[in-house]
Amino acid sequence: MKKSTKGALAAGSAAVLLMGGAGTLAFWTADAEVDGISVTAGELKIVSDTCADADWIFDSGEDEASKVYEAGDLIVPGDVLTKNCSFEVQATGEHLRANLDATAPVRGGTLTNTDVTIASSFLIGANPVVDGVITEANDGDVVNASLTVTFLPGSLNASQTGTVSLTDFGFSLTQIHS
Numbered sequence: 001m002k003k004s005t006k007g008a009l010a011a012g013s014a015a016v017l018l019m020g021g022a023g024t025l026a027f028w029t030a031d032a033e034v035d036g037i038s039v040t041a042g043e044l045k046i047v048s049d050t051c052a053d054a055d056w057i058f059d060s061g062e063d064e065a066s067k068v069y070e071a072g073d074l075i076v077p078g079d080v081l082t083k084n085c086s087f088e089v090q091a092t093g094e095h096l097r098a099n100l101d102a103t104a105p106v107r108g109g110t111l112t113n114t115d116v117t118i119a120s121s122f123l124i125g126a127n128p129v130v131d132g133v134i135t136e137a138n139d140g141d142v143v144n145a146s147l148t149v150t151f152l153p154g155s156l157n158a159s160q161t162g163t164v165s166l167t168d169f170g171f172s173l174t175q176i177h178s
Contacts, residue, residue, distance in 0.1 A: 042093025042136070044173050051085035051145065051171070077115075078153040086144045087171065089134055096136040096175065100129055102147060103170040109163035115155045116164050121146045134173060145171060 056069040059080035069081050091098065102120035122129040123144045147169060 042096060043090055044093075044096065044098055044175055045090040046171060046173060047088045047090055048142075049085070049087040049171075051083070051087065051169075054083050054085035056081045056083050056149075075151045077151050077155045077159070079151045081149045083147045083169075084144065086142050088140065088142050089138050089173065091134055091136050091139045091173075093136055095177070097177070098134045098173040098175045100132045100134050100143065101172050101174070102145070103168070103172050105166040105169045108165035108167070111151075111155075111159055111162040111164040115152055115159045115162065117150045117152060118166065119148045119150070133176075 058064070058067045058069060058073075059082065060066055075081070089100075100122055102118075105118065122132065123146075124138065124141045129143065149164075149166065
């Protein structure tokens, strides 16, 4: 084989080898480990609820103050029925905040919102629950709840012999995060 052929073959082989390596480029790399974490969630619950067994009581402005409402009792405009009960709040977790509210009852009957209104209020001890917000600081606190149903004064004659059925009252704690 001629020297020039050997040289051309060597140059061609070098060119092929260089071209094959031109498509790969290596960078330095390094790795580091990060410690993992194990977390446990808190809880938000209503427990020790006395509300199911509490009576509805007529307002105390009547001759027979604090009369228990019984099936068949007839209400008139201006009457207020109140249910007072209590429950314990379990609220654990860092930065826990929850809205406390009474859930809207299922309504039936002929009396409307212009005849009958529903309201709720909440106390922890003698203090109102501010803006309805519970925090982890309230864990184990007993909430005194008051539900009121008012047959509005000034209801029209059309409300006479009307009915309202309010079922499935309840309370809710709904976690919020801000």
